[in-house]
Amino acid sequence: MFFLQATDTTPSTGISPLMFLGTLGMLMLAIGIVGFVIYHQRKVIRYNHELKRLEEEKQQILLNASIRFQEEERNRIAADLHDDAGPLLATARLYLNENLVNQEKSQQLQSIYSAKQIIDEAILLIRNISHSLMPPTLKNFGLESATTDLFQKISGSGSLNASARFHDYRVRLKVEQELLVFRIIQELVNNIMKHSNAGFIHLTQNNSGNKMYFRVHHDGTGIVQTEFEKLNHSALGLGLKNIASRIRVLNGRIFFEIDPSHTYFKITLEIPRETSL
Secondary structure, eight states: OOOOOOOOOOOOOOOOHHHHHHHHHHHHHHHHHHHHHHHHHHHHHHHHHHHHHHHHHHHHHHHHHHHHHHHHHHHHHHHHIIIIIHHHHHHHHHHTSGGGGGSOHHHHHHHHHHHHHHHHHHHHHHHHHHHHHSOHHHHHHOHHHHHHHHHHHHHHTTSSEEEEEESSOSSOOOHHHHHHHHHHHHHHHHHHHHHTOOSEEEEEEEEETTEEEEEEEESSOOOOHHHHHHHHTSSOOHHHHHHHHHHHHTTOEEEEEEOTTSSOEEEEEEEESSOOO
16 A cells, blocks of 8 residues: 655745845835935925025015115106206296286386296206106117217216227117116116226127127126125115116126126126017
8 A cells, every 4th residue: 555645735825034024125115215205395395485485585675676766766856846846937937927917018028038047947957857767869869879978978077988889789679678778787887986996997789699788897896796696685785676677677687797817897788689578
């Protein structure tokens, strides 16, 4: 009689410790990766929110500076009209009162002549106020003529050597754009004259692609880009804030640099050649 020994061929359902540890390790690694991705995404979201908050804060600062500038301009015009033009017109009215018809002819002529002189003075005053809002050279002949005229006047004063050259201004910007660019140039030049103790100031204009560039060079004391950004975020530097707000309207950029030789500073204004305001 033969006894056959049965062999158990059923696979074992037990998990070896090595497999368990490997599976656990893979699971922990997967959890770690997911956690890292979530943490990184949250960090990116917080960073974007902070960037957005800083951008909104910057825009608010620029808006406030623009509003302040406009309000100061209105107040200045109102003060000029009230303090200067108002009294002049009131005085002219005194000469042209209802008693004029009862005066002797010679006295009437004298009163009319005096009133005319005062009215002429008031007209000149109002014309000067309007010119400060829109310089006639800029209005009639454009940015190149107005800028060249500004630099010629500065150079003619003998205070410093000033020159401006437009290399490629065949197609003019819109009137509103020209005024904004001219005001930026004026503000830059005024800052240089007031604070830099420069011996020369030179402006050039040229085009590259769809961009227009205005570059101001001077050999005085200046600032670099980091200082410009810092002043823009502070309560100081209203003039620079006005520049920044105008550049934003132009959809442009501005860069403050010092030459590697440290002999002069350069300010570059970059604006799109096709900008709709």
